[in-house]
Amino acid sequence: MNLAAVVLSAGLGTRMKSALPKVLHPLSGKPMVRYVVEALSALKPEKIIAVVGMNGEGIRHALRDCPVSFAVQREPEGTGDALKTAVKKLRGFTGTLLVVSGDTPLVKASTLQEFLKLHRKNRKDLSLISFIAGGAHSYGRIIREGNKLGAIIEHKHASEEQKKISEVNSGIYAIESPLLKLLNKITINKSQGEYYLTDIVGIAVSKGYRAGAFLLGNEDELTGINTRQDLYRASQYLRDRVVAGFMEKGVTFIDKASAFIHPEAVIGPETVIYPNVHIEGKTLIGSGCVVYPNSRIIDCKIGNNVIIKDSTLIESSVINEGASVGPFAHVRPGSVIGAHARIGNFVELKKSLIGSGSKASHLSYLGDAEIGEQVNIGAGTITCNYDGKFKHKTFIEDNVFIGSDTQLVAPVKIGKGSYVGAGSTITRDVPPLSLAVSRTPQKNIEKWAVKRQVWNRKPEVRSEKKKKEG
Ligand code: UD1
Numbered sequence: 330m331n332l333a334a335v336v337l338s339a340g341l342g343t344r345m346k347s348a349l350p351k352v353l354h355p356l357s358g359k360p361m362v363r364y365v366v367e368a369l370s371a372l373k374p375e376k377i378i379a380v381v382g383m384n385g386e387g388i389r390h391a392l393r394d395c396p397v398s399f400a401v402q403r404e405p406e407g408t409g410d411a412l413k414t415a416v417k418k419l420r421g422f423t424g425t426l427l428v429v430s431g432d433t434p435l436v437k438a439s440t441l442q443e444f445l446k447l448h449r450k451n452r453k454d455l456s457l458i459s460f461i462a463g464g465a466h467s468y469g470r471i472i473r474e475g476n477k478l479g480a481i482i483e484h485k486h487a488s489e490e491q492k493k494i495s496e497v498n499s500g501i502y503a504i505e506s507p508l509l510k511l512l513n514k515i516t517i518n519k520s521q522g523e524y525y526l527t528d529i530v531g532i533a534v535s536k537g538y539r540a541g542a543f544l545l546g547n548e549d550e551l552t553g554i555n556t557r558q559d560l561y562r563a564s565q566y567l568r569d570r571v572v573a574g575f576m577e578k579g580v581t582f583i584d585k586a587s588a589f590i591h592p593e594a595v596i597g598p599e600t601v602i603y604p605n606v607h608i609e610g611k612t613l614i615g616s617g618c619v620v621y622p623n624s625r626i627i628d629c630k631i632g633n634n635v636i637i638k639d640s641t642l643i644e645s646s647v648i649n650e651g652a653s654v655g656p657f658a659h660v661r662p663g664s665v666i667g668a669h670a671r672i673g674n675f676v677e678l679k680k681s682l683i684g685s686g687s688k689a690s691h692l693s694y695l696g697d698a699e700i701g702e703q704v705n706i707g708a709g710t711i712t713c714n715y716d717g718k719f720k721h722k723t724f725i726e727d728n729v730f731i732g733s734d735t736q737l738v739a740p741v742k743i744g745k746g747s748y749v750g751a752g753s754t755i756t757r758d759v760p761p762l763s764l765a766v767s768r769t770p771q772k773n774i775e776k777w778a779v780k781r782q783v784w785n786r787k788p789e790v791r792s793e794k795k796k797k798e799g
């Protein structure tokens with residue numbers, strides 16, 4: 330049976346008090362409209378149309394890699410008008426049209442699937458998903474006549490009696506194509522200046538069509554996000570859902586309330602996550618790892634048994650098995666840390682490869698460097714990779730020992746098995762198995778301190794000197 334889908338996402342989102350369109354506000358790092366489009370895509374409709382406003386570039390960009398086409402609603406004249414705009418792009422379509430609001434990001438594909446099944450099995454012309462809402466809310470109320478769906482009344486227009494109805498409209502509809510013509514029968518709501526899509530229910534019922542409301546899912550899943558409070562609640566719920574899923578797979582959380590794990594991350598069993606850890610994007614973490622507090626890992630691939638020590642930031646990089654990073658390290662994009670390597674306190678890497686078993690344990694900057702295996706990088710080593718115009722590479726081959734406080738002025742290469750003396754500034758390549766040292770020779774001035782003490786004891790000498798200088 331034919332299926333097409335529409336995502337309504339052209340509203341102003343006034344209640345968010347934001348310059349950003351509401352449906353672009355992120356939930357665990359991803360714009361909410363993407364969640365809706367991804368859930369719809371799982372149903373493989375022949376077309377998905379997203380309705381955007383005149384300033385829809387942000388939404389187009391957020392959905393650039395999704396199988397979506399766009400319809401532009403010139404003025405935000407309500408959900409009824411928004412759907413009418415989309416339907417213009419669906420000329421000739423026959424079948425079921427699934428309509429979802431872009432501000433309902435937590436709806437699962439399985440719920441949409443179940444809904445379609447019920448809609449079709451019960452031979453409805455028009456259906457919607459309803460749920461039971463608790464507490465204060467502003468959802469449209471489901472008005473039933475006996476058991477049957479009669480109409481939807483919006484919160485703003487509901488009587489005190491109607492406001493007591495706890496069954497509400499999720500804003501998710503299945504509409505058979507012949508009923509789309511009823512959109513033209515919706516009249517403007519004068520007080521709000523909007524065409525309410527919800528009015529189509531009463532119109533369809535009055536014309537004898539079969540309309541149904543299916544109670545599916547729950548408020549957590551079907552919540553519509555209108556305010557920052559709603560966004561916060563939905564984020565909490567999603568976080569809980571994600572963390573619970575990882576626990577089921579064998580991940581330990583020291584404090585689940587302060588674990589911020591994006592839904593697309595993968596974490597292996599026996600890994601321990603300490604408080605206030607953020608694992609973002611499509612990060613993969615192996616098994617048996619420990620991530621200590623205050624660390625943030627974005628779009629990384631991390632092998633088994635890796636230790637990420639406290640307060641470490643790792644971005645778009647690969648860390649191989651058994652390595653350890655941190656505390657207070659910054660691994661910038663494009664870095665690869667070899668197996669069992671150690672990156673320690675206050676070390677910054679940028680686009681650098683660190684061979685297996687190599688160590689940079691303290692206070693270093695390693696940028697655009699290719700470092701072999703079993704290399705020791707002394708404390709305070711700096712690759713001078715930028716000449717003010719261009720970036721240059723530093724090559725350090727296997728088994729090299731770089732003494733502390735060395736500057737490696739790139740482009741430069743340190744050959745296999747060589748040593749660099751502490752405090753050196755290396756500007757030329759070092760051949761294999763050599764020692765490179767570059768420092769001013771040390772001068773010892775004997776008795777210098779004794780002379781200084783004598784001078785300190787003679788105040789008249791000091792004041793003479795001061796007068797001269799004055
Ligand atoms: C809507 C429903 C309400 C339901 C609730 C569920 C109507 C009139 N009311 O209310 O019954 O309980 O959703 O969450 O439909 N949009 C446009 N163009 C517009 C206006 C809105 O594309 O001109 C889009 C918005 O971007 C949003 C969606 O439609 O994604 C719903 O609009 P919103 O203003 O959030 O409707 P609610 O007041 O929440």
Ligand code: CA
Pocket residue numbers: 430432553554555
């Ligand atoms: Ca809404």
